[in-house]
Structure formats: structure tokens, C-alpha cells
Amino acid sequence: MTSSLLTPSDTLDRQARPAAAARPDSEPLVHISNFRMDFGRTTVIRDLSFDINRGETFGFLGSNGSGKTTTIRALLGIYQATAGVLHINGRPFAPEDGARLGYLPEERGLYKKESVIDVMTYFGRLKGLSKAAAVAWSHEYLERVALGDKAKVRLDKLSGGQQQKVQLGVTIMNDPELLILDEPTKGFDPVNRKLLMDIIEDQKRAGATVLMVTHQMEEVERLCDRVVLLKNGEVEAYGTVEAVQDQYGGTVVRLQYSGEIPASRHYTVTRRESTYAELTVTAPVDEALILRELMDAGVIVRGFTAGRPSLDDIFVAVYGDQNTAGTDETAGE
Amino acid sequence: MARHNLGTVISFEVTRTFKKKQFWLTTLLVPVILGIVIALIVISNTTTESKVDSQKDATLRFTYSDASGRIDPTLAAAFGGTVAADEAQAVADVKSGKSAAYFAYPAKPTKQATMVYGADLGIFDNGKYSSVATKLMVASAQAEIGDQTLTGLARGSFQVDAITYKDGAVSGGFLGAVAPLLFLLIFYVVIVMLGNQMLTSTLEEKENRVTEMILTTLNPTTLITGKIISLFIIGIVQMVVFILPVLVGYLFFRTSLSLPDVDLSQLIVNPGQMVVGALLLIGGFTLFMGTLVAAGAIMPTAKEASQVFGIMMALVFVPLYAASLVVSDPHALIVQLFTFFPYSAPVTAMLRNGLGSLSPVESGIVIAELFILGGIVLRLAVQLFRYGSVEYSKKVSLRTVFARSRG
Numbered sequence: 001m002t003s004s005l006l007t008p009s010d011t012l013d014r015q016a017r018p019a020a021a022a023r024p025d026s027e028p029l030v031h032i033s034n035f036r037m038d039f040g041r042t043t044v045i046r047d048l049s050f051d052i053n054r055g056e057t058f059g060f061l062g063s064n065g066s067g068k069t070t071t072i073r074a075l076l077g078i079y080q081a082t083a084g085v086l087h088i089n090g091r092p093f094a095p096e097d098g099a100r101l102g103y104l105p106e107e108r109g110l111y112k113k114e115s116v117i118d119v120m121t122y123f124g125r126l127k128g129l130s131k132a133a134a135v136a137w138s139h140e141y142l143e144r145v146a147l148g149d150k151a152k153v154r155l156d157k158l159s160g161g162q163q164q165k166v167q168l169g170v171t172i173m174n175d176p177e178l179l180i181l182d183e184p185t186k187g188f189d190p191v192n193r194k195l196l197m198d199i200i201e202d203q204k205r206a207g208a209t210v211l212m213v214t215h216q217m218e219e220v221e222r223l224c225d226r227v228v229l230l231k232n233g234e235v236e237a238y239g240t241v242e243a244v245q246d247q248y249g250g251t252v253v254r255l256q257y258s259g260e261i262p263a264s265r266h267y268t269v270t271r272r273e274s275t276y277a278e279l280t281v282t283a284p285v286d287e288a289l290i291l292r293e294l295m296d297a298g299v300i301v302r303g304f305t306a307g308r309p310s311l312d313d314i315f316v317a318v319y320g321d322q323n324t325a326g327t328d329e330t331a332g333e
Numbered sequence: 334m335a336r337h338n339l340g341t342v343i344s345f346e347v348t349r350t351f352k353k354k355q356f357w358l359t360t361l362l363v364p365v366i367l368g369i370v371i372a373l374i375v376i377s378n379t380t381t382e383s384k385v386d387s388q389k390d391a392t393l394r395f396t397y398s399d400a401s402g403r404i405d406p407t408l409a410a411a412f413g414g415t416v417a418a419d420e421a422q423a424v425a426d427v428k429s430g431k432s433a434a435y436f437a438y439p440a441k442p443t444k445q446a447t448m449v450y451g452a453d454l455g456i457f458d459n460g461k462y463s464s465v466a467t468k469l470m471v472a473s474a475q476a477e478i479g480d481q482t483l484t485g486l487a488r489g490s491f492q493v494d495a496i497t498y499k500d501g502a503v504s505g506g507f508l509g510a511v512a513p514l515l516f517l518l519i520f521y522v523v524i525v526m527l528g529n530q531m532l533t534s535t536l537e538e539k540e541n542r543v544t545e546m547i548l549t550t551l552n553p554t555t556l557i558t559g560k561i562i563s564l565f566i567i568g569i570v571q572m573v574v575f576i577l578p579v580l581v582g583y584l585f586f587r588t589s590l591s592l593p594d595v596d597l598s599q600l601i602v603n604p605g606q607m608v609v610g611a612l613l614l615i616g617g618f619t620l621f622m623g624t625l626v627a628a629g630a631i632m633p634t635a636k637e638a639s640q641v642f643g644i645m646m647a648l649v650f651v652p653l654y655a656a657s658l659v660v661s662d663p664h665a666l667i668v669q670l671f672t673f674f675p676y677s678a679p680v681t682a683m684l685r686n687g688l689g690s691l692s693p694v695e696s697g698i699v700i701a702e703l704f705i706l707g708g709i710v711l712r713l714a715v716q717l718f719r720y721g722s723v724e725y726s727k728k729v730s731l732r733t734v735f736a737r738s739r740g
Contacts, residue, residue, distance in 0.1 A: 076545075
């Protein structure tokens with residue numbers, strides 16, 4: 001994937017795009033403060049506040065049913081917030097305001113009975129492109145994702161992976177300044193997962209702000225500048241990935257070993273496999289002391305590294321006591 | 334104020350419908366069938382006319398006896414008849430095939446039956462015996478009267494034109510009802526043909542999981558308004574396609590089709606009735622379409638939503654059960670109920686408006702009721718679409734929707 005796929009094409013009719021009101025770069029692009037969401041007597045979000053700065057990639061994390069999708073729907077005006085402020089570009093989102101938004105919802109699809117080019121052109125027109133620009137952009141995109149010969153084919157005649165490519169194309173039409181991706185890799189095959197990752201990185205390079213909801217912690221560590229962790233309708237942790245890792249403590253020792261790891265007051269074993277283990281350091285001691293302790297106990301150490309806990313570890317630590325089964329975000333609302 | 338992206342929605346919805354083969358197959362099926370029927374009628378009528386012409390030339394040879402003394406022998410001879418010497422023999426000759434037919438005119442033809450005997454020519458052609466026997470008697474009677482006008486009057490062959498007045502002005506009668514009743518026809522065609530399409534049209538976003546992407550590019554009110562306007566345009570196109578063969582048939586094959594020669598200049602168009610009819614049509618259309626959108630937003634699939642469509646269709650047709658009362662006694666309780674109950678009001682009120690029995694006060698009440706309720710239902714439908722259609726596979730309760738919209 002080249003960056004030209006995702007950067008604005010020369011064929012785009014820029015004059016046709018309604019420009020969002022220019023705002024200082026210092027102001028966050030997304031501002032959520034004291035957001036509360038009740039569904040009848042059920043409170044889904046108690047008090048949520050965070051900002052997303054322009055140009056950053058932001059991870060919105062939480063277990064299933066924690067209210068992530070609800071927050072995004074409220075941010076996009078699909079739900080009406082019970083209380084609080086949810087702003088994009090300094091005001092509540094309204095489609096007619098002309099903010100350039102690319103949204104890939106968790107529940108996603110397109111008009112299956114229509115041709116690829118008709119659907120892409122329709123969304124391009126809805127997003128403010130002229131018809132000619134939308135058609136030209138669509139053809140260019142389809143060529144680059146090897147679907148050039150499928151432009152006139154009905155969507156339901158395409159394979160699942162091909163449909164996903166079209167979906168991604170629709171999401172990034174009109175050069176979005178804010179890209180909201182809700183469980184973006186859900187249901188994607190490895191090829192499209194790679195395409196998506198390329199898209200996100202290209203969008204970042206092009207200066208877009210990206211809001212990602214995902215359970216794939218390695219993607220968050222790789223792509224996100226900052227994250228917020230949502231638990232029980234409130235912020236559990238918020239900041240840069242490193243700051244959140246530091247907040248959750250302690251050093252984690254990753255061990256390649258054989259033998260029996262002894263119990264110790266200096267660490268707890270948080271993960272144990274036959275030849276690999278992770279120990280969370282619980283006392284203010286040097287890692288070398290732990291290594292000596294292990295070797296004294298007869299453990300044969302083949303590999304020893306110490307570092308911050310992974311987001312995966314933190315996720316398990318934070319949500320381990322919650323039932324994260326299921327996929328329907330709104331099921332528990 | 335122009336709605337953001339309304340034109341794009343209308344263009345997309347109309348274009349994609351017109352691009353579908355299924356649409357044209359369905360739409361053209363009606364005129365094609367009508368065209369075939371018209372062609373068959375024209376062909377068969379032409380054949381019949383040629384046959385009649387050829388039969389006219391071939392004179393029927395028959396015998397007859399006349400106990401009444403009314404038959405003119407000269408006319409009878411001209412018709413191909415000869416006097417039978419013996420009644421029983423004449424019948425026997427017909428039986429044996431020696432004679433084609435025998436007519437026995439009784440002494441009192443107005444009180445006794447004239448007997449006709451003939452060789453069997455088939456169900457349809459056997460009618461010519463009675464026809465010739467009757468014509469001979471009529472021609473003989475006319476000859477006896479000796480005055481064409483008097484004969485015509487005696488047969489009731491004269492025209493009567495009625496002029497009636499209402500509020501000091503000439504009222505239209507049937508010709509006055511035709512124009513305003515066209516709105517009722519449009520209402521039926523649009524609702525029956527497109528109602529289900531409206532229901533599935535909004536369900537489409539839900540079933541295809543496209544709702545959220547759509548709602549971030551345009552307002553739900555715009556989407557639904559666009560869909561309703563698109564359907565109205567599609568409905569008008571369908572009606573034109575349906576009407577075309579009828580018009581062609583009327584203009585070029587009126588005689589063959591035995592269609593009445595309607596003098597359109599005689600149609601009476603009352604501007605007041607037309608305005609009321611148009612407003613009832615728009616109000617009723619809004620109410621029904623809004624209700625169908627709301628049903629589409631609540632139901633998870635087209636199959637489940639079709640149950641609602643069935644109920645809506647019943648409400649459209651129920652007033653027809655009281656049609657005779659609407660005509661004969663518009664103030665009957667049931668007619669009043671149908672006039673003011675919102676879902677039976679459009680049909681009943683349009684019918685009464687066409688027949689001239691809907692008072693200005695009643696018109697005002699029904700129109701206001703339809704527009705107010707239509708507006709409320711449309712707003713409700715938008716809310717249901719906004720909150721209900723993101724529930725995708727679930728059937729949504731109104732309580733849930735309002736819980737979400739209130740926050």
C-alpha cells in the first residue's frame with residue numbers, strides 16, 4: 001500500500017467540500033466532559049471526560065458492554081446524552097456542519113443490492129464530493145486495492161474480504177480529519193487487517209486524528225499515542241500508553257526457564273507456562289535480586305527481561321473480574 | 334430551507350429503482366397485459382364484425398305463421414320468409430333439415446311467447462333466429478305506425494340531460510365527481526403499490542447494517558423525507574406507465590373496445606373540491622408512509638414488518654365496505670367514524686369529497702387531523718429510525734427508543 005492511496009487524490013473536487021470551521025491546533029479535536037448516559041433506569045456511562053488532540057491516534061478501551069460504542073454514538077449524535085458535553089471541532093456533531101469524518105462502525109455493511117461504484121459514489125456525494133470527484137476517487141481506490149474490475153458488480157456478489165475493502169474505501173472518502181474506528185479489525189481477514197493498518201498509518205501521516213476502539217492490545221501499543229480505559233462507566237486510566245503502563249505498576253519480569261519457580265514475597269507469578277512465565281514485581285527490589293533468587297532455587301534461566309507491563313496484562317488485570325464474553329456492545333445497556 | 338443532501342438521497346433512491354430490471358418487469362407487466370387484452374378484444378371484435386357483415390349478406394330462409402295478423406307479408410318476404418301452410422309440418426321440416434327455421438307468431442305477441450324453431454348453429458349463432466323474428470315484428474309494427482319519431486318515442490329512444498344545482502351553482506353529478514375522485518385513485522395506487530416498498534426501504538439500512546454510516550453523513554429526517562419523495566416520484570412514473578396503454582386504447586381503439594365516448598369538456602372541475610382532494614391525498618400519504626417507516630424502524634426483518642403492512646392495507650380497504658352508505662347516507666354513524674378515524678379518514682373523506690357530501694367544516698377537521706397526526710407520526714418515525722435501526726437484529730420497543738432519545 002502506498003500512501004497515495006490514502007492521501008487526497010488530485011481528482012477530488014476540493015471546492016465541493018464544506019470546510020470545517022478553522023480552530024486553533026491547541027484545542028482538542030474531540031472534547032468529552034462529564035458525559036453521562038442513562039437508558040431508562042440503567043446507567044451505562046456515569047461520568048466520562050477525555051480529550052483527543054489533533055493528529056493523535058487515540059485508543060478507547062474497555063470490556064464488552066462497558067459503553068464504548070454508546071459513547072461514540074452519543075459523540076456522533078445518534079444517541080442523545082443524558083448529561084455532559086460531547087464536541088467535535090468545538091461543537092456537537094451534526095452531519096450538515098461539514099466536519100470531515102470517516103466512521104467505521106462495529107456493525108457495518110453497505111447497500112448489498114447496489115453496484116460497488118454506485119454505493120461509493122453515493123457516500124462520496126453524501127460526504128460532500130461532487131459526483132465526478134466521487135466517481136474518480138472510487139475508481140482510483142478500487143484499482144489500488146485490486147478491485148478495479150468489480151466497479152459495476154453488485155456488492156453481494158463480492159466475497160466478504162472484497163466487501164471489507166469497499167467498506168474501508170467508503171470510510172476514508174473525502175480525506176477525513178477524524179477517523180473513528182469501532183473494533184476495526186473485527187471480522188477482517190489478515191489481508192484486510194494489513195490494509196487497515198496501512199490505512200491508519202497513512203491517515204496518521206496525512207495528519208488525521210484517529211479514534212480507535214479495539215480489544216487488540218498489540219495494535220494499541222503499536223499505533224496509539226494515548227488511551228483511555230473505561231470501567232463501570234468511568235475512566236479507569238487515561239494518558240499516554242507509557243503513562244498507563246507505569247500507572248499499573250510494577251516491573252514485569254519475562255522469563256524463559258525450566259524447573260520450578262518458587263513462591264516469593266518479591267513477586268507474584270501472573271503467567272505460567274511450561275517454559276515461559278511472567279512475574280510482577282511486588283516489592284522495591286532490584287531485578288538482579290529476583291534473578292539470583294530464582295537461580296538459587298534451582299531454576300534454569302534461559303532468558304530474563306524486565307520491563308513495563310503490556311497493555312494486554314493491564315487489560316486482564318483491570319477487566320479480569322468482568323465477564324467479557326459476547327460481542328454486542330449494547331447488549332448490557 | 335433546503336435540506337443537506339436531500340437531493341442526493343432522492344437521486345440515489347430514484348436512480349437505483351429505475352436501474353432495477355425487477356422494477357421495470359413489474360411495472361411493464363400491467364401495461365403489457367392490458368395491451369394484450371386490448372389487442373385480443375380488437376382482433377376478436379374485428380372478426381365478429383366481419384362475421385356479422387357476412388351473415389347480414391346471407392339472408393335467412395325461414396317459414397312463419399302469424400296468428401296476430403301484425404306481420405307485413407311484404408316485409409316478411411324481404412326478410413326471407415314464406416308463410417307456412419301447416420304449423421306441425423313446418424316444425425317437422427325444421428327437425429328434418431328441410432327448412433332452416435320456422436317462426437310461430439302468437440295471437441297476442443305482447444302476452445304470449447313467439448316460438449322460434451331452427452337448425453342448431455351453436456350457442457352463439459342460434460341467437461340469430463330470435464333476432465330475425467324480433468326484427469321482423471318490430472319492422473312490421475313500425476310500418477303499421479307509419480311514423481319514425483313516434484316509433485322511437487314508443488321504444489324510449491330519446492336522450493335526457495339532467496342539470497342539478499347546489500348552493501346556487503350547477504352541481505356536477507357524476508361528471509363532477511370524476512376529477513376529485515382521481516385523488517382517491519392516486520392514493521390507492523401509491524399506497525398499495527409502494528407501501529411495502531416504503532417499509533422495506535427503511536428496513537434496508539437496518540438489515541444491511543448501514544444505518545450508522547448513513548446517520549453520520551445526513552440527518553435521519555432528510556433520509557426519510559428523501560425516501561418518501563422518491564417513492565412518490567416512482568409512483569407517478571408507474572401510474573403514467575399504467576395509464577399509457579389505456580390512453581392509447583381509448584384514443585385509437587375506442588369503438589373496438591366498446592368504450593363510452595366521454596366528452597372531457599363536460600367534466601366539471603370544482604377548484605374547492607380539487608384543493609381539498611389534494612390536501613387529503615398529501616395528508617393521508619404522509620400519515621401512512623410515516624407509519625410504515627416507523628414500523629420498518631422497529632421490526633428487525635422485512636418478514637416481520639410485512640404483518641404491519643397487512644394491517645395498513647386492511648385500513649385502506651375497510652371504508653369500501655361502507656361505500657354504499659357513504660353514497661346514500663353520509664351522515665350515518667359508521668360513515669362519520671370512518672371519516673374522522675385517522676387511518677380510514679383519507680379514503681372516506683376523499684370519497685365523500687368526490688361525491689360532494691363532505692362539508693367545508695368536516696374537510697377542515699380531517700385535513701388538519703391528517704397533517705397534524707402525519708407530522709407527529711413522521712417525527713416519531715424519525716426517532717424510531719434513529720434509535721431503533723441501530724439495534725439491528727432486535728425488535729425494539731417504543732419504551733426503549735424513548736429511553737434512548739431522552740437519554
